[in-house]
Amino acid sequence: MSSPLRIAIAGLGTVGGGALTILRNQAKLLEIRCGRPLQIVAVSASNKNKKRDIDLSGLHWVDDTASLADDPDIDIIVESIGGTDGIARTLVEKALANGKSVVTANKALIAHHGVALAELAEKTGAVLAFEAAVAGGIPIIKTLRDGLAANRFSRVIGILNGTCNYILTNMWETSRSFEEVLKEAQALGYAESEPSFDVDGIDTAHKISILTSLAYGCAPSIDNVYIEGIRRISLRDMKFADELGYTIKLLGIAVQTATGIQQRVHPCMVGKNSMLGTVQGVYNAVLVEGDFVGRVFLEGRGAGANPTGSSVVADIMDIARNVKYKPFTLPIASLPHENFVGINSLRCSYYLRLSVIDKSGVLAEVTNIFKKHSISLRSFLQHSHAPNETVQLVLTTHETEESRMLAAINEVAELDFMRDHPYMIRIENL
Ligand SMILES: NC(=O)c1ccc[n+]([C@@H]2O[C@H](COP(=O)([O-])OP(=O)(O)OC[C@H]3O[C@@H](n4cnc5c(N)ncnc54)[C@H](OP(=O)(O)O)[C@@H]3O)[C@@H](O)[C@H]2O)c1
Numbered sequence: 001m002s003s004p005l006r007i008a009i010a011g012l013g014t015v016g017g018g019a020l021t022i023l024r025n026q027a028k029l030l031e032i033r034c035g036r037p038l039q040i041v042a043v044s045a046s047n048k049n050k051k052r053d054i055d056l057s058g059l060h061w062v063d064d065t066a067s068l069a070d071d072p073d074i075d076i077i078v079e080s081i082g083g084t085d086g087i088a089r090t091l092v093e094k095a096l097a098n099g100k101s102v103v104t105a106n107k108a109l110i111a112h113h114g115v116a117l118a119e120l121a122e123k124t125g126a127v128l129a130f131e132a133a134v135a136g137g138i139p140i141i142k143t144l145r146d147g148l149a150a151n152r153f154s155r156v157i158g159i160l161n162g163t164c165n166y167i168l169t170n171m172w173e174t175s176r177s178f179e180e181v182l183k184e185a186q187a188l189g190y191a192e193s194e195p196s197f198d199v200d201g202i203d204t205a206h207k208i209s210i211l212t213s214l215a216y217g218c219a220p221s222i223d224n225v226y227i228e229g230i231r232r233i234s235l236r237d238m239k240f241a242d243e244l245g246y247t248i249k250l251l252g253i254a255v256q257t258a259t260g261i262q263q264r265v266h267p268c269m270v271g272k273n274s275m276l277g278t279v280q281g282v283y284n285a286v287l288v289e290g291d292f293v294g295r296v297f298l299e300g301r302g303a304g305a306n307p308t309g310s311s312v313v314a315d316i317m318d319i320a321r322n323v324k325y326k327p328f329t330l331p332i333a334s335l336p337h338e339n340f341v342g343i344n345s346l347r348c349s350y351y352l353r354l355s356v357i358d359k360s361g362v363l364a365e366v367t368n369i370f371k372k373h374s375i376s377l378r379s380f381l382q383h384s385h386a387p388n389e390t391v392q393l394v395l396t397t398h399e400t401e402e403s404r405m406l407a408a409i410n411e412v413a414e415l416d417f418m419r420d421h422p423y424m425i426r427i428e429n430l
Pocket residue numbers: 010011012013014015016044045046047048050065080081082083087105106107108132133134136302303304305308
């Protein structure tokens with residue numbers, strides 16, 4: 001039997017605790033599968049005296065977390081602290097510079113500093129692994145990097161934030177508002193007390209930028225992601241969506257277009273019986289379209305101790321088996337400076353809801369504007385109402401350019417019978 005792989009775990013919360021539990025509970029199985037023992041030689045977090053669900057007896061506690069990177073008796077570091085900068089970044093940089101491989105679940109760190117870290121790893125021959133950073137227990141990083149490596153990808157689409165999917169699912173199932181469900185999710189621990197990272201789409205943006213880098217062999221570029229969250233989604237729009245055969249999901253989307261790669265995060269209407277449309281609650285899912293493989297769909301738990309621990313340990317096992325790979329598929333020097341395109345060049349169908357005073361000629365004026373912008377309408381919905389009351393007019397369009405659609409919406413917004421700004425949701429054909 002070969003020498004043990006000596007592991008330090010920095011951060012003992014959800015992810016670190018999950019990894020530790022699996023390393024302990026599955027020790028024999030992992031040793032057989034790796035051909036060597038996986039040994040936890042040190043642990044560190046911010047508070048040694050904190051009461052924890054995990055048992056730390058027999059483990060060597062280190063107060064100075066950053067010092068793990070300099071310890072010659074440690075082979076690899078699991079960074080499960082979090083944060084774009086601070087101790088997580090310091091620890092990872094030091095470890096890689098010292099030639100120690102790093103396994104992290106930290107998507108913010110990889111999205112913002114991944115290239116610099118991968119460059120460090122390349123110099124010292126260390127591995128930088130981050131399977132748990134995107135979609136928790138779903139092995140999407142390995143799938144894009146290894147299993148589907150023979151393909152070019154036209155599209156990668158994911159439900160990548162369990163909190164948002166939980167909120168949207170519950171709003172629909174319990175007929176409650178975004179605010180009510182968010183409050184409940186916070187009380188249950190499914191949403192943070194400061195929820196903007198999740199509900200405003202930033203977390204999904206970090207993740208899709210990482211998937212883009214793997215799918216298209218480029219550096220992650222969070223600054224080139226169009227981001228829109230779910231705060232404005234209402235039960236009313238969910239009901240109209242349902243009537244039209246759709247459901248509303250927050251998607252992270254990376255698309256290869258003729259002029260460059262487009263990355264976007266926003267609520268989408270998708271077919272309610274489509275693969276992504278049926279993903280419920282805290283689950284995550286990713287749909288990948290490869291030119292030779294066709295469609296590949298992965299669904300599973302995107303967060304929590306066991307799923308993320310499963311991904312962290314899989315990365316550790318690769319290192320134990322001496323599997324080497326480039327974090328973003330290519331050597332850093334040959335990563336192209338990808339040409340990203342903005343959302344204005346998007347072409348898709350749209351849902352548009354207008355709050356209008358019901359009077360004659362409304363529909364004619366609206367359709368005239370669409371005609372002027374060469375946008376062809378596909379369907380039209382209006383529910384019965386009392387005369388002269390505000391009525392909701394719902395339109396869907398055939399495929400058209402985003403810039404054209406926005407110009408039409410701005411013109412419609414100026415009409416004197418409008419009672420509110422028009423509300424638009426993009427429709428993603430799956
Ligand atoms: N939670 C998930 O399901 C999930 C899924 C995918 C990715 N991630 C990512 O995984 C990372 C960890 O998330 P988590 O949910 O496990 O976080 P968490 O439960 O809040 O745990 C964070 C851990 O880091 C420790 N820590 C905080 N500040 C520290 C410092 N200055 N020095 C040393 N240790 C420090 C904490 O110590 P104490 O325990 O002593 O307070 C705690 O053990 C984040 O990057 C997150 O985005 C999480």
